[in-house]
Amino acid sequence: KQIWIEGNIASGKTTCLEYFSKTSDIEVLTEPVSKWRNVQGCNPLGLMYQDPSRWGLTLQTYVQLTMLDRHVLPMSTPVRMMERSIYSAKYIFAENLYKSGKMPEVDFAVLSEWFEWIIKNIAIPVDLIVYLQTSPQTCYERLKQRCREEEKVIPLEYLESIHNLYEDWLIHHKSFEVPAPVLVIPADHDLKKMLHQYEENREKILMAHC
Numbered sequence: 001k002q003i004w005i006e007g008n009i010a011s012g013k014t015t016c017l018e019y020f021s022k023t024s025d026i027e028v029l030t031e032p033v034s035k036w037r038n039v040q041g042c043n044p045l046g047l048m049y050q051d052p053s054r055w056g057l058t059l060q061t062y063v064q065l066t067m068l069d070r071h072v073l074p075m076s077t078p079v080r081m082m083e084r085s086i087y088s089a090k091y092i093f094a095e096n097l098y099k100s101g102k103m104p105e106v107d108f109a110v111l112s113e114w115f116e117w118i119i120k121n122i123a124i125p126v127d128l129i130v131y132l133q134t135s136p137q138t139c140y141e142r143l144k145q146r147c148r149e150e151e152k153v154i155p156l157e158y159l160e161s162i163h164n165l166y167e168d169w170l171i172h173h174k175s176f177e178v179p180a181p182v183l184v185i186p187a188d189h190d191l192k193k194m195l196h197q198y199e200e201n202r203e204k205i206l207m208a209h210c
Ligand SMILES: Nc1ncnc2c1ncn2[C@@H]1O[C@H](COP(=O)(O)OP(=O)(O)O)[C@@H](O)[C@H]1O
Pocket: 007, 008, 009, 010, 011, 012, 013, 014, 015, 016, 142, 143, 145, 146, 187, 188, 189, 190, 191, 192, 194
């Protein structure tokens, strides 16, 4: 079973994965953010936040590669939980850069052709998408508390745009293909309540049906 954990920036995806990583026979793959912050000494994540028009394609090309690398790793356990996916990289983050006028049309066209080629030619299995549904305000507070250097420039409006794209994709089914059933978990709650909800949904998640 392959399960993707999707949600806005700082919605609690890593915390959720940490919780499930304590279960035996589950492989947890967190997002390769450390690679996005350091590829051969360069920091495409930081560059993108400083100048999205110049560096958006650079970051998203690298995100696409590193996500694909995760997707094609052979399974070592019966269940794999993975933070985000090559789909959200394209349908949420690249889309947001393009729609907000920060990614030039030619960059978006090239990235899109790469993406379409990948999903047509390489199997990317998924059984369930768990969507941690938060308000942008909650994410804004958690983001400030986490205090990742590159993300200090993120305004609330950025999180609102990402939120709207996620809702259109996974809740309203208005934008793009959804490659698996979606389990929505309300995620504005405190940690104790979140862990309780994860426990309540454990079977649904690990059996990968909803
Ligand atoms: N339910 C929660 N209530 C309050 N803070 C939380 C909660 N879940 C996570 N956090 C904190 O919010 C920040 C972002 O959480 P994280 O799991 O890293 O999110 P993500 O992986 O989605 O970006 C971290 O500092 C984390 O400790």
